[in-house]
Amino acid sequence: MKTKFLLSLGMLLASGLSVFAQDAKTEKFEVKGNCGMCENRIEKATKSVDGVKSADWDKETKIIEVSFDPEATDLHKIHMAISKAGHDTDMHKAGKEVYDKLPGCCKYDREEAHDHGDHDHGGHGGHGEHE
Numbered sequence: 001m002k003t004k005f006l007l008s009l010g011m012l013l014a015s016g017l018s019v020f021a022q023d024a025k026t027e028k029f030e031v032k033g034n035c036g037m038c039e040n041r042i043e044k045a046t047k048s049v050d051g052v053k054s055a056d057w058d059k060e061t062k063i064i065e066v067s068f069d070p071e072a073t074d075l076h077k078i079h080m081a082i083s084k085a086g087h088d089t090d091m092h093k094a095g096k097e098v099y100d101k102l103p104g105c106c107k108y109d110r111e112e113a114h115d116h117g118d119h120d121h122g123g124h125g126g127h128g129e130h131e
């Protein structure tokens, strides 16, 4: 009798924990960059956002995998933080000044925005993530 009770209690706890674990959301998207320094910069900027649990950028694929608490932050904030550090994402382009300050090895190829490029809105709309 007692063991049965403990068993069901354990199962209750386990199911509660798995619901809790699903709180974190994982997203992958492209971030422009070149080298290991970029990797540090990108991951640091990403992790500086409140609610981000982990960030892993791959310099070969240029894809970052971010896991975050959707209640504490959203993808938009994460993209903003990365672009502020000087790296283009598919949602936000880095400002020219920050990009220009990057070390030479980090100057990834970007489609040069002629003067005030307002034609780079291709990144928007492709995501169904807005609520």
Ligand SMILES: [Cu+2]
Pocket (backbone or CB within 6 Å): 033, 034, 035, 036, 037, 038, 039, 105, 106, 107
């Ligand atoms: Cu770099």
